[in-house]
Amino acid sequence: MAWEMLSIIGTIAFAVSGAIVAMEEEYDLFGVYLLGIVTAFGGGAIRNLLIGVPVSALWEQEMMFHIALFAITAVFLFPQDLLKHWNRWGNFFDAIGLSAFAIQGALFAVQLGLPISAIVVAAVLTGSGGGIVRDVLAKRKPLVLKNEIYAVWAVVTGIVIGFGIAVSDLSLYILFVSTTILRVISYLYKWRLPFRTLTALEKAA
Template sequence: MSEWIYFFDLWGTAVFALTGALAAGHHRMDPFGVLVLAGVTAVGGGSIRDALLGTTPVFWLQDPTYILIVLATVIATIIFNRTSPNAPWYVLPIADALGLALFTIIGTEKALSLGLSSISAVIMGVLTGVGGGIIRDVLCRQVPMVLRTEIYATASIVGGIAYCICLSTALDHFTSMCIAMLSAFGIRLAAIKWHLSLPAFDLKR
């Protein structure tokens, strides 16, 4: 089971590094800027999670594979951009949705493995899923997606809850992870396609 979690974690790192690199490209950053934005997007949420859980040094300091994944993703993105046409507009939001789903379940699982309650685990999952994207958007001087009316954090919350519910049944860990990730990913894709959003809070004067 731990091998699957590690695989999903590395895959999520690559996906979020890709979203950071693409965002840097949209803002015409230099290669170092691309690396920084990809790095904070990929490991930002997990770093905050580990700091709150007290599991230090944080994961990417213990295992340099994560840094190598980020570096490889950045290099591949830069090379691909120079040799191929610009990526379609939907690549970034879809990649971000996949990273959100992957990291949500990874964060939830890590919190559960430390003996935290399901509520706390879901919170840690959401933080892992949205943390890197928040840092990325702030550095790009944009309002983070999690703070917009468009459904984003809600998809992460549903994924975390689905994972905890699946684990409480007879389903095994791998099946539970797949169901939960598909739940979060599907909700986020639906929000992107049909522009689903929560009602905005309008302060009455």
């Protein structure tokens, strides 16, 4: 049950996120649907490639595609007055998608009997892969590559599931809510990872 619910939640959240970014970039209707679908399923496709699962397995998720299309259509038909507030709650959708898909990716790797390293990679790629593809297609710098804390929460999720700390449906839902909250807090308070810049060196040269 947890697997199915998290898949649905993640699909809706990332489909909405992709559609909104497409509208921000003034893409046409086809572009809105394309970016929404790519964002919703891109992470799963990348994960499958790296852990040896045929990408064609994605085409078996007919219900998820219908859910994604419905979510994209709903967002496209939203009143303009509501969409203009996207910047206030858009990152919340992204946090939901990250949390749900990171857990789903980790569970997928566990079912395949993969080691902890592969479970963490599956969590990160499933949780952030769709967002990376979305940002690249929209010519934006991917969040996961910035100094902002983003994929770290997917790593933590993978470790928690990989070591069997969260197994039951209830514990997985708690993990989902906790990861979402942590991602939102890290965005609101601008938590950052350490980083270095070469700007000063370039000026000195």
